Amino acid sequence: MVIKIVKIYVAEVEQKITSEMYIKYIANHQLGIVREKLIIDKNKYGKPFFVDFPNVYYNVAHTKGLIVCAISDSCVGIDVERIKPFNKRIVEKYFSENERKYVFVSKDNQDERFAEIWTKKEAYVKWLGKGMDVSFESFDVCHEGVKRMNCFSYGNYYISVFNERLAQLSVSEVINKNI
């Protein structure tokens, strides 16, 4: 088994920061890449990548109050979601049988289990980089591929990361609000 490291940068934000602003800040302050040299392009499905750094892979996700970024030397997908009451119809319509059972197994901590499965599914789709062309009901994060998934709670949020191999996470908190 090859263990790789995926670096995760988490920032609590009060106002809207775009994914591009955040990755440029992280690349500049953590990787030492001059912002002006950082050209970002998008694949045909809209997944962004560094034009001049083909071996540096990244993915950004944000939700109200938090923005997260994963950087790796292989393709990576990340998602974050606040733990909150959820739309049960989404589970019924878009989750696999295993995932539905997992979320609905008990009423205790149901919102947290929903956030876990949702972010895992999002991280997987973002890793694939094909946007909404991948239907949410077509795969099962409670079954195959789960070994390559890392997930953890961060305060009232849930963060999931999907990488090509089982990866060891290194999580850093970014405290500079002037991104």
Next chain:
Amino acid sequence: MINQEKIALIEDMMEMEEGTITGDTVLADVEEWNSMAKLSLIVLMDEEFSKKLSSNQIKEFKTIQDILDFMA
């Protein structure tokens, strides 16, 4: 259902404060317009308007007005 009520439904779905969006609001500028919002919209269209909305149709939506027009 008048447009104001439909906008309130969309704001509620995306957990936005009342009066945040109008028909002219560009979806690409709305932070809350994410995957969860898109799947929630499919469910909303089905349950409240008995309309089948596909992910390809969602890709064509550029403004809130496009969503309102689909609801009509």
